[in-house]
Amino acid sequence: MKHCVHICLCFAVHFKMVFSKDVPALGSKNSPRLLIPGLCDQYKYEVNQNHRVFSYREEEQELYVRGSDIDKLNANNYSVIEDQCKNVITIIEKFQDDMFVCGTNGHKPKCWKLSPAVKNQTNDIEENYEGAGISPLVYTHNCLSLTVDGDSYAAAPLDIEGSSLQFRRKAGKRTNVWMYDSWLSEPTFISASWVKRREDPDNEKIYIFFREKNSDHGPDADPWISRVARVCKTDEGGSKRFFQNMWTSFLKARLVCGFPDESLYFNRLQDIYVMHADDWHQTRVYALFTSSWNSTAVCIYSIEMIEKIFENSTFKGFANEIPTPRPGTCVSDSKSLPRGTVNVVKDHPEMVDWVHSLQSKAPFYVSNYNYTKIVVDRVKGADQQVYNVLLLATDTGKIHKVLETGSEPFIILETQISNISSIQAMMLDSQKKKIVVGFSDKISTVDLQKCEKYNASCADCVLARDPYCAWTKSGCTPSVLGGIQNIKDGHTSVCSQNKAANVSGVLTRSKRQIYSPKISGTVHSVPEGVPFYLSCPIESYHAKYTWKHGSHERPCLQMLSNCLHLIPSMGPENYGEYECVSTEKDYSKTLKKYHLKQQQEKQESRFADFNLNDAPILAPQLFWILLQTAVLWEILR
Template sequence: MIWREPQKSMSPLALFAVFLGQLFFWVKASDFTHKPRVTLTDRDVSFLRIHLSGNNSHIELLQGPRDNIVYITGHIHLFQTDFHSSKPSIMSPVFGEGCRSNDPASPDCHYNITVLHKTKDPNQLFLCGTNGQQQTLCCYMNPSDDPFKCTRSKGIKNINQHINESEPSLFIGSAEVEEFYTTHSGKEGSVGIHRFGKNRLWTEKSGTEQRYVSLVASGQREDRLQDRLYAFYIEKNRDLSLDSDLWVPRVAQVCMADLGGPKSYLQFRWTSKLSTRLFCGDHDSRLYFTQLVDVNTVLGDRWQDTRVYALFRNGWGMSAVCVYTIDDIDRIFKTSNFKGNTGPVTNPRPGECVEDSTKLPMEVLKMVDKSSEMEEWVTSVPLLVTHRHYHHIRMDRVQGKWNVLFLSLENGGIHKVLERDGQAFVIAELQPFNYRAHVLSMMLNSSTAKLYVASSKELVQIDLGSCDQYGAQCEDCVLARDPYCGWDGHRCTTATNDTIQDVENGNHQVCSNISRGFTASKVYFPGSSVGAEDGIRVPLSSKYFLHCPTLSSHAEYSWRHHGNTTATPCISTKSEDQCLLLIESMGPEQQGTYSCVSEERGYRRTLVQYQLLLDRGVTGLASHHLPFPGLGLVLLLVLTLLC
């Protein structure tokens, strides 16, 4: 199927109709499953945190040689954090001997760290630093050395350009060759993909502004000659129509075996670079997302099955996640016609990976140089659409069958999202910072089920297998649909082969055969002068609020008086973490037991119960006084299993 450009030059009325259509689609797509079921703060979950010194506006994270070790790049410092201790160690980047004494006058000390990668040696790092004179130095470093030193790279050198710290990069080292790939965004100079090492290659000036988001290796193929590199980026739209999108999302390919062209044409230039447009949206509702924000890939058992999770935004202030496979992208580059091409395609086909690209026919090189864009687009329908602004995306494969996304929010929160058959379920919103923060970087360690989130001040470790917060009953645990969690017969804990869970449906009936007893607890608030057996005494004609804590936003909450089947709905609160009931005027009819009941997917239980009594000894309280439970009063809290 060839996806063509949407019709342009729409009237204002037509544009408004499109907006209404997009709004309708958003309302349809953003049903309750796109609202976090629970919100968990540092009061609910114990987050490990390490303070970071300095003013860090850009941070990169890298897993260390041991699970508890994480490397963090600041501007001129490399931090090594150990979550078994409380303080990170600081290692100044050594691009010259002068930095070892932290001499600020030394020119070698003015290199900002812009690249940090692992090598095949688990104890060795590959770093690059760039100074203000557009010079870049790369070196190898063993953080365990004392004193440590950075050994200049012999194979990757003479990088006479500034590498921006936000540019994506890849380091590929082997016994035969070491190669370093990075990108150059902007509209000036050699914008595109660059390779440093034995075979230096770059891109000719494009003439259009491009901003690169991610570099992805296709994975090792059966024929290593066919290994490819994919670049995801946005390009300034050349269509200047008023209703045109400002940016166009694209993906480009290059062959890793590319040697460039002969001396007469495309020497030191890519001969295999092709590009095509990415489409994320719903064609029927005319809902499109064109602002590519972030990309995360998950390797498949076969290279074709590697999945690319792309985070988009659009001009209406909405975010979306679209999923592509390397097989989808590969097929377009191998089969689509070239945009604007009306004649036959050359043989070999432009963009094919060959053993010696310097020997390619001239007509192939010219076609790659002049018309390397595909006519067909790589398309995907969003699995998640929301009005929230996401900034980063990471994905984990849990138990070999469940896909879980982690999306950072503008306020420093993280959405934990289950993806199942193209549908999304927002398990929880995690709030690791006790202040409004901008998430600078996220890193996932799948083997330990730990997520690392960095702000300018802190690095926080989130234990994804921390499950107690979902509730004290099996049903609470199962309804969470969290692949990391299961019920072990006593509590909600890290999932194993023996724990109870139903990630696919969240069917709490799987808990029906568990034997358990009824437990009730009484909570007394300090400062009360009333005994629990006497209940809560309320003066005649007074107003009174009853409070009920809520956890799941997917449950319905109501109040029942004396067990009446007719339920009274909650009074909504701004924080949405309380279900309130207002007693307008206390009298004999208002006495008795009040129960707060929640119901979610057929699971009903009583959360709290109050026993209200009329205090006939006190009268005349003004009706506008609204005493709250807990402010010098007694709350009788009864935790039950089911109504």
């Protein structure tokens, strides 16, 4: 009886997990194809941090960690190079070839420019700056920082209540410039980015991404609206008589992500990643949104599309003839702009037209996972084509690797990095193909080229559709020229076209072939009349799993990461050979084999030795609990 109670309690825990939204459902394109544990390098903090972001310098392989203090770490082995100062650090940027660090400084924000005395040694304080408007007074308040050509652009509240939040140019070579108070309504700044124009530097702009309070307070209106704004890098403010030290080029527009035909929008911008291109027209903006119905979406925009709105749309609330030069135009001397042009910016900075995504009728990717961070890597595959891979952080410490190919997302895999805390910051090292992830208790480095996870065969490697990997004579390895891949559609027919496919004894045949490695079937002696179940592991959540018994085929019942076949009562027709077969695209393979033979005398089950993969005989009451739960799971998902 003690054993039975123990087993029932264990199942209660398993059933709770089954119904978790984080358990992928078989056959769903919105599920990760594979789940893997996050075995990665990490640096543990001595004390958990409530506020933790960092700056990563790929060239020097240095990682600056900021929170209640600032540490400089060697990014290769996480050794501490320097423990620099005790402060609640909120900003750290590369600034005029040095490091620009700002902190709350006891509600009196201050900034320091640090210059290295000796490489990898202590940094010296070169200059002090007034930090108001760059760092918030309280570290939990919203803030933003960007350095452009030796100038510091920032957004931070000016008081302890968190008000007077606006985007400013605050330190550097150019004139300090700030915003007009009526331009924004309780904004939350997300990101800012400088887009270079190598052939036209005087027309370069800084783009600001944020959300602000909606002026429409109707019951069906979302309280937030997502925005993109821009200012000219050359903007020095207006004349001494009018708009002095105010942006003369500020314009804003609404970012649309959703289903316009259904008037269904994701209005809460959460994170931004800007993928820069040599041609500024091709620079892309990957935006992560959430909604009031607990879904997240990724929409993709181009800077060219954003610029067309700012250059061609009419101005909201302005009905007169648009003055010349057009409001928002970059000029060499903003102080000489005519008052009519500046007045439109002052009173009507919002565009009438909205900025739609590249897939204007729907987001690129919609998910029930609660994503919080996004970075995007460009990867050259073995076919010499370049692919974009989205790396999305969930609120449960996981990273999803999502392939962008055409207009369809493909979720390659899920990596669990932490079970106890959510991801607070994430940065990409594109050269080393790693991401650096910050938690409240640690920093972790995740290798994006974990190709050994698909190393079973050429087909397994190709089905992964992971541009970081390709099949070679050494198995599934980091992508090299000449390796076997099929990133576009994942069909495994490419394996039969190359001799390397047979390296590990995998004989690849025609379509719909069955790959059956030598699996020694498990034999079970089972008495007649008892309930019984069989189990096989789920290797790909995109595959279809079938139990084959003689001429009969039955779909599996999913329970966590296993496929079950439940037999309510063993009869003569239930004995014999069973195979668990997975089928994905043009590739099938047998994962498990069982042989059930009749046991003449009924024997007592050993519940203490229970294991989900050992296919034991179950107590009838427990079996029916398992059966009912599995069936209910099939219905609900």
